[in-house]
Amino acid sequence: xxxIQGKEKKWVDVPVRVRYADTDKMGIVYYGxxxxxxxIARSEFMxxxxxxxxxxxxxxxxLVVTELVIKYFSPATYDDLLVIRTCVKELKxxxxxxxxxxxxxxxxxxxxxxxxxxxDKNKKPISLPQDLVExxxxxxx
Amino acid sequence: xxxIQGKEKKWVDVPVRVRYADTDKMGIVYYGxxxxxxxIARSEFMxxxxxxxxxxxxxxxxLVVTELVIKYFSPATYDDLLVIRTCVKELKxxxxxxxxxxxxxxxxxxxxxxxxxxxDKNKKPISLPQDLVExxxxxxx
Amino acid sequence: xxxIQGKEKKWVDVPVRVRYADTDKMGIVYYGxxxxxxxIARSEFMxxxxxxxxxxxxxxxxLVVTELVIKYFSPATYDDLLVIRTCVKELKxxxxxxxxxxxxxxxxxxxxxxxxxxxDKNKKPISLPQDLVExxxxxxx
Amino acid sequence: xxxIQGKEKKWVDVPVRVRYADTDKMGIVYYGxxxxxxxIARSEFMxxxxxxxxxxxxxxxxLVVTELVIKYFSPATYDDLLVIRTCVKELKxxxxxxxxxxxxxxxxxxxxxxxxxxxDKNKKPISLPQDLVExxxxxxx
Numbered sequence: 353x354x355x356i357q358g359k360e361k362k363w364v365d366v367p368v369r370v371r372y373a374d375t376d377k378m379g380i381v382y383y384g385x386x387x388x389x390x391x392i393a394r395s396e397f398m399x400x401x402x403x404x405x406x407x408x409x410x411x412x413x414x415l416v417v418t419e420l421v422i423k424y425f426s427p428a429t430y431d432d433l434l435v436i437r438t439c440v441k442e443l444k445x446x447x448x449x450x451x452x453x454x455x456x457x458x459x460x461x462x463x464x465x466x467x468x469x470x471x472d473k474n475k476k477p478i479s480l481p482q483d484l485v486e487x488x489x490x491x492x493x
Numbered sequence: 494x495x496x497i498q499g500k501e502k503k504w505v506d507v508p509v510r511v512r513y514a515d516t517d518k519m520g521i522v523y524y525g526x527x528x529x530x531x532x533i534a535r536s537e538f539m540x541x542x543x544x545x546x547x548x549x550x551x552x553x554x555x556l557v558v559t560e561l562v563i564k565y566f567s568p569a570t571y572d573d574l575l576v577i578r579t580c581v582k583e584l585k586x587x588x589x590x591x592x593x594x595x596x597x598x599x600x601x602x603x604x605x606x607x608x609x610x611x612x613d614k615n616k617k618p619i620s621l622p623q624d625l626v627e628x629x630x631x632x633x634x
Numbered sequence: 635x636x637x638i639q640g641k642e643k644k645w646v647d648v649p650v651r652v653r654y655a656d657t658d659k660m661g662i663v664y665y666g667x668x669x670x671x672x673x674i675a676r677s678e679f680m681x682x683x684x685x686x687x688x689x690x691x692x693x694x695x696x697l698v699v700t701e702l703v704i705k706y707f708s709p710a711t712y713d714d715l716l717v718i719r720t721c722v723k724e725l726k727x728x729x730x731x732x733x734x735x736x737x738x739x740x741x742x743x744x745x746x747x748x749x750x751x752x753x754d755k756n757k758k759p760i761s762l763p764q765d766l767v768e769x770x771x772x773x774x775x
Numbered sequence: 776x777x778x779i780q781g782k783e784k785k786w787v788d789v790p791v792r793v794r795y796a797d798t799d800k801m802g803i804v805y806y807g808x809x810x811x812x813x814x815i816a817r818s819e820f821m822x823x824x825x826x827x828x829x830x831x832x833x834x835x836x837x838l839v840v841t842e843l844v845i846k847y848f849s850p851a852t853y854d855d856l857l858v859i860r861t862c863v864k865e866l867k868x869x870x871x872x873x874x875x876x877x878x879x880x881x882x883x884x885x886x887x888x889x890x891x892x893x894x895d896k897n898k899k900p901i902s903l904p905q906d907l908v909e910x911x912x913x914x915x916x
Contacts, residue, residue, distance in 0.1 A: 369815075369818075371811060371814060371815055371818070372658055372659065372664070372814050372818065372828075373658065373664055373666055373810075373811040373814060375658050375659040376654055376655065376657050376658065376659070377654065377657040377658070377659070377661045377662075377711075377712055378555060378557070379659045380659075382654070382655055383528055383558040383561060383607075384525060384526075384528030384529045384532065384655055385525075386561075387524055387525030387528065387796075388525050388794060388796040391525065391794060391795050391796060392792075392794055395792075395794070395795065395854070404854060405795075405854070406853055406854040414519060416519070416565070416568070417524040417565055418564065418565050418566075419562075419563070419564050419565065420524060420527075420561070420562070420563045420565075421560075421561070421562050421563075422560070422561045422562075423559065423560050424557070424558055424559050424560065424561075425559075427557070427616070429659075430659055430829055431818070431827060431828070431829040466524075475568070510674075510677075512670060512673060512674055512677070513673050513677065513687075513799055513800065513805070514669075514670040514673060514799065514805055514807055516799050516800040517795055517796065517798050517799065517800070518795065518798040518799070518800070518802045518803075518852075518853055520800045521800075523795070523796055525796055528655075529653060529655040532653060532654050532655060533651075533653055536651075536653070536654065536713070545713060546654075546713070547712055547713040570800075571688055571800055572677070572686060572687070572688040660837060660839070665810055665840040665843060665889075666807060666808075666810030666811045666814065667807075668807075668843075669806055669807030669810065670807050673807065696801060698801070698847070698850070699806040699847055700846065700847050700848075701844075701845070701846050701847065702806060702809075702843070702844070702845040702847075703842075703843070703844050703845075704842070704843045704844075705841065705842050706839070706840055706841050706842065706843075707841075709839070709898070748806075757850070
C-alpha cells in the first residue's frame with residue numbers, strides 16, 4: 353500500500369485477491385461484490401491516516417452510506433490481483449465522499465463512489481470528530 | 494407478487510425477508526446486500542413476463558451490469574419483510590435499465606437503478622432477442 | 635410452509651429460490667451459501683413455533699453457532715426452487731441442535747446440522763428461556 | 776505466508792483481515808463467512824505448492840466440496856487480523872481433505888475441514904492430475 357505523505361499522495365491503493373466466493377455463474381466477479389471491495393479500501397484508507405474505522409466506531413461515530421454509484425467497464429475474474437484505489441472528496445462537517453477505482457495491471461475495470469453521513473449510536477446525524485476532520489483536510493482532494 | 498396486465502401494471506413487487514446474513518455489526522442491512530435484492534427483483538420480473546433470466550442465459554444471452562446506483566434513505570433490519578419493486582426503463586436494442594424501490598410497510602427505504610448491456614457467451618455485445626424486446630415494449634415505462 | 639401441529643409435524647419446510655449471487659464460477663451454488671440457507675430455515679422454524687428469533691434476541695438471548703456440518707451430495711443451480719427442511723434435536727438447558735435437509739423436487743441435495751449455545755448480550759452462556767423450552771419440548775425429535 | 780520446504784513445513788498460513796461485510800448484527804463474524812476463509816486458505820495453499828487452483832480448473836479439473844465441518848470456539852470481530860492455517864490430509868486418487876485452523880494472536884478461534892472429490896467439466900469424478908499428486912504426496916500429512 354502506498355504511503356500518504358501530506359497533500360501529494362492522496363490516494364491509497366489496496367491489493368485484493370478475487371475469491372471464488374466473489375464470482376458468479378457467468379464466471380466473473382458478481383456485480384454485488386464491488387461494494388465490499390470499496391469497503392475494504394475505505395477501511396485501509398482510515399488505517400493509513402491513523403484512525404481506524406474500528407476506533408471511530410468505538411468512539412461512537414458511524415459513517416453510514418447514503419449513496420453508492422458504480423460503473424463497470426471490464427469484468428474481474430477469479431484469482432485476479434486487483435488494486436482498489438480510494439481517496440476522500442467533498443469533506444463536509446457531517447459527511448464525506450469516497451471515490452474509487454478498481455484496477456488490474458494498471459487497467460481500470462470499474463470506478464465509483466460512496467457518500468456517507470456521520471451518525472451516532474442512535475443513528476442520529478452528528479458532526480465528524482474534529483481530529484478526523486483535521487487529518488482529512490490534509491488528504492482530501 | 495402483482496400481476497402484469499398489459500401496460501397498466503408495469504411494476505413487479507417481490508417480497509424479500511431480511512436474513513441474518515444480510516446484516517452487519519451496525520445492526521442493519523449491509524449496504525452491499527442491496528445489489529442482491531435488486532437482482533432478485535430483476536429475476537422475478539423476467540419470470541413474470543414469461544421469459545426467465547435462466548432461459549435467456551440458456552439461449553446464449555447475458556445481461557451484464559454496466560452501472561449501479563443506490564440511494565439509501567432509511568436502514569432495513571433483520572427479519573424485515575421488504576418489498577422490492579422494479580420496472581424496466583430505457584429499452585434499447587442492445588440494453589436496458591431497471592429501476593428499483595425498496596419498501597417496508599409502504600415506506601421507501603432505498604431507490605436505485607441498474608443499466609445492462611446484452612452480451613453473448615464470449616462477452617461480445619449483441620442485440621436483445623426479438624421476443625424479449627416485443628414483451629418489454631409493452632411493459633417498459 | 636407446512637404447519638406444525640403438535641408432535642406429529644416436527645419438520646418445517648421453507649422454499650428458497652437460488653439467487654444469482656449464490657452461484658460461483660463453477661455454475662453451481664457456492665458451498666459457503668448453504669449456511670445461509672440453514673439460517674433461513676432456523677429463522678422460519680422459530681416464526682412457526684410462535685417465537686421469532688428476532689424476539690428472542692430482543693429478550694437478550696442469542697443462539698450462537700458452535701458447530702456446523704454439511705454433506706453435499708448434488709449441486710444446486712441458479713433459479714432452482716429449493717426446500718430447506720429443518721427440525722430441532724438434542725434440546726438441552728443451554729443449547730440445542732438443528733438438523734437440515736436441502737431438497738429439489740423431492741431429491742436430497744445436501745444434509746447437515748448446526749449446534750448452538752444460548753448466550754446473553756455479553757456472550758455469556760445462559761439457559762434457554764423457559765417458554766421456548768416448553769414449546770421446543772413438544773416439537774423436538 | 777510461511778514457506779513450504781519439503782515435508783517439514785506442511786502448513787500454509789494466510790493472513791485475512793475481517794471485513795465489515797463479514798460481520799452480522801451480533802457484532803461478530805457471521806458463521807457462514809468461515810467457509811470463504813477456508814477457501815482463501817486452500818487457494819493460497821495451491822499457489823504455494825506451485826499449481827494454482829485457477830490453473831487446475833483451466834486444465835479441466837475441479838475440486839468440489841463434499842463435506843464441510845466447522846467448530847467455533849471464540850468469535851472473530853471486525854478488523855481482526857486472522858491467520859487461516861491449512862494443510863492437506865487423506866490424499867486419495869480421486870480426492871483429498873483440507874484441515875484448517877483460524878487463529879488470532881496465536882489463539883485458535885475455530886477449526887474445521889473440507890473434503891473434496893475431483894471432477895471434470897461435466898461434474899464426473901476423475902483422478903487428480905498426476906503432477907498435483909506428486910507435489911501433494913510430499914506435503915500431505
